[in-house]
Amino acid sequence: MRIQYALFGMFLAIAPSAYALEVGSPPVLAPLRQQAQAARLSAQFLTRFGYKPVPLDDALSAKIMTRFIKSLDPDRVLFLQADIDKFMTNSTKIDDAIKREDLRIPFSIFNVYEQRVVGRMKYARNLLKQNFDFSVRESYSLLRDEAPWPQSEGESDDLWRKRVKGDWLRLKLAGKTDAVIRDTLDRRYQNSLERAFKYKSDDVFQSFMDAYTTSVDPHTDYFGARAAAEFDISMKLSLVGIGAVLQERDDYTTIRELVPGGPAQLSGKLAVGDRITGVGQGKDGPVKEVVGTRLDEIVQMIRGKKDSVVRLDILPADVGPDGSHRLISLTRDKISLEKQAARKTILSIKDGKATRKIGAITLPAFYEDFEARRKGDPDYRSASRDVAKLLGELKQDDVDGVVIDLRDNGGGSLTEAIELTGLFVGKGPVVQQRGADGRVEVGRDDLPTPAWTGPVGVLINRGSASASEIFAAAIQDYGRGVIVGEPSFGKGTVQTVVNLDKAAHNSKPKFGELKLTIAQFFRVNGGTTQLRGVTPDISLPGLSDPKSFGEASYDNALPWTQIKPVNYAPTDNMAAFLPKLRSLHDARVRNDRDFQRFVEDVAELKAQREKGIISLNLTERRNELAARKARLKARAQINDGLDLGGDDGLQANERSLSADIAIENARKNAKDVLLNEAAAILADEADLLEGMQ
CATH class of the missing domain: 3.90.226.10 (2-enoyl-CoA Hydratase; Chain A, domain 1)
Known part of the structure; x- marks a missing residue:
């Protein structure tokens, strides 16, 4: 599937390394010549060989502009209306710019985006120094994709005040103390702030090309070199590496899972929770420190040719940041996914x-x-x-x-x-x-x-x-x-x-x-x-x-x-059997408590989604939470993978690794109500066929 979600949403969910960040602006990104050439070459194929060719003209240019802006700020919480007005003066110029291999327009927009992220994250962190009044009756809209852009800095500030207040309230309802809430949210916003300093021109180009290709057709895609490699891996279900699933956690690239039979698992030298702080190529190549390096870049460093050696500087899971490291060597091999x-x-x-x-x-x-x-x-x-x-x-x-x-x-x-x-x-x-x-x-x-x-x-x-x-x-x-x-x-x-x-x-x-x-x-x-x-x-x-x-x-x-x-x-x-199969299905699920509870949970999730707003009033939220818990307590609970009762207010990388894995395992082990019913329908069919013999 295409990555269509906002880069803003992406970096909120990833925790990069921490480092002192007192500078005012992120680095200014500029397009590479080969990117501009790739865009022009792509345009030649898209305008001539597609199923429904779309000319690269002013009309398509405007669509590309709109999609590119939406990919960066889908909830309209970063850009101001003045930004949008300025961007749109170039909305019909993208087509000509692509033809003459000039990508300055999308890159200039992205540079403004980075500045807005930095500004909003600094403002969000400053808000944590104050106390919020949760007795006020106000709400925050979760569905802002068609909302007006903030008209002023003050309007944006109020929007972010409510957003941060909502984050605080979620943690408060989960039982966290004010001190823990401040620390959790400060690290969250700081991580997001730092992420803005780690974007590269490839990120901008990929986002722009996504906007271009989806403006032509929903399923036309552009793959940069890394994206193309990942697509190839997904099709052949194999890669050459060490057989470890990695995740960014608490400023480190952490081992989340070891693939059975892979070099990492067979070596006995790595364990879940171990942190990779350095990577070296070959038996004696220099070890490069990777604390603070993007996860995708570390993954590329660890992958390589079959039978080649990679050396990892490991900070064991059971020691603190100042604990003793160990250096291990692993021979890369083919990993089946x-x-x-x-x-x-x-x-x-x-x-x-x-x-x-x-x-x-x-x-x-x-x-x-x-x-x-x-x-x-x-x-x-x-x-x-x-x-x-x-x-x-x-x-x-x-x-x-x-x-x-x-x-x-x-x-x-x-x-x-x-x-x-x-x-x-x-x-x-x-x-x-x-x-x-x-x-x-x-x-x-x-x-x-x-x-x-x-x-x-x-x-x-x-x-x-x-x-x-x-x-x-x-x-x-x-x-x-x-x-x-x-x-x-x-x-x-x-x-x-x-x-x-x-x-x-x-x-x-x-x-x-x-x-x-x-x-x-x-x-x-x-x-x-x-x-x-x-x-x-x-x-x-x-x-x-x-x-x-x-x-x-x-x-x-x-x-x-x-x-x-x-x-x-x-x-x-099959048409001859369907009326009877439907009748048997209806009768069974009507009396199946697990199925009916699943239906209730689905209805609850849909109601929450369609509501579109959340209250920022403590009493109202506590009442909502109490009502939900009472409804769940009134019945024998079923683990159907839809956790409607609990919300710890944390993102995945903010929990301990063991807690995160436990949640994942609970979902995997949830009762699959839909698969069970599909199997029951097949059993009914087997009965009907047997009765005809």
Whole structure:
């Protein structure tokens, strides 16, 4: 998924190193020549080869300007109206500037942004010296994306007074003392202040190119060198490194998790909570201190070529800042990202005296190691291959049905979506693609017989997009299985990745990559998932807000349309079972206390979100909190992953590592009400099929 969130929000959530910061302004950032060249080269592709080419003119220029400003200050709490007025005088000049390789306009805006961040954070820290009056009846609006920009410094000050007051009140309601609150918030704002001094030109350029590409199409992206590398890792599910998950905490890069079987875990030299203070390359290269260095830069220093050596200066978890360090050497190796791969579980569903075994395969993404496949590696990694293996295991386990869990699966390889469909449908057409020239191609799978012929269900939510929708739609059109959940995202377009350096015949990478929309896909029945997504056969409650998440939330999304259906033969008649399955589902969840509590929690979360404002009055907030706790106490609580009762007021990096991991584990171990119900629906289908024999 694209990084569309404000840089301001990003650095509030990350704790960089602490250092004395008494200077008045952050460094002035300027564009590099290669960035301006990359922007012009991208424009050439975007205006000529896109599915729906958009000319780089004054109209697009104005859209780019608006999106760029919104990416920096989405809640309109940093810039003043006077800033916006000044920026907009250049709103129709960006197109010409890109063509002549001049990026001074976005960089000048970003430099003002940095100054505003510094000013607001210094003001926020000064507010902590006073005491707040929580007896006053006032509120703070959380939904400010369409609010007027502050007209004056005084209006901005009042806005930030309420914002800081809200942060203080959250901690106060969590039982923190005034001294602890002051210290916590001072460190939070100081970290944010320091972050403004660590931005580089690459950050500005990436943000600007995001604004440009999304103004053309919601799913067109620009990847700088690092972003391109991360995309490649996400598709092949592997990287070369030491096998450690890192996090910035309390001014240090900290070991959050060790990957089983990785060099770090096998060495026995590292533990969760250890802090990396220096990195050296090779067996005798100098060790560079990294306290205060950005996490992404440290990650790049630790990754490298297979079998090469990296040395780490470690401050152990159990010692203070002045404790003894130790220097360790690790040999880099290929790390498989198993947590992002397909995985299975078996659920036991009781139906009277009988018990059905339902297999559940969770697929986080449609991954594929393109390079290994292209080279003919017989053991290349892919989603469909992994699922085929899991289906074989579930057959051995004698399960009665299989649920494919595609919740929050944003897509990936189109080929993998086709091949995964073949595992359940067999040989036949899966998806249609219409290119910019209007020609339609049909994607088919050639698997002679399905790998799984029993009952199948597909669990989707609003985060299920692209390849997930191709698979779910094909299963639905073939009548092969039941689709359960909430309407999917609605992304019905196809992208290809263009290596700009290859296009420019560069010997070394410097321009990055462009993910360009080149086609629209259609179901075998002729419809498209574009905009409308896949409508489930049986609806389950969802947490998302369709107004802000999904294809329909984009102002430049392609409309829904349809083409001629392809010649295909439905393999099953799921429609005949649906009325009975819905009836059984309705009756079951009506009497399922866990499911009804989940419905209540979802309704509560939606009500909180739609309210849009929070009271800054202590009595009112305490009453709200007491009412919520009373409601939860009145019932036997269920850990459904939606914690509505407690709020410690802290950000993740402000808790102890053990507390943060405990919260994460509690969410992982929460009862999955929706998956359980999807499995129960499959058990019902198995019963119906058995009754027909």
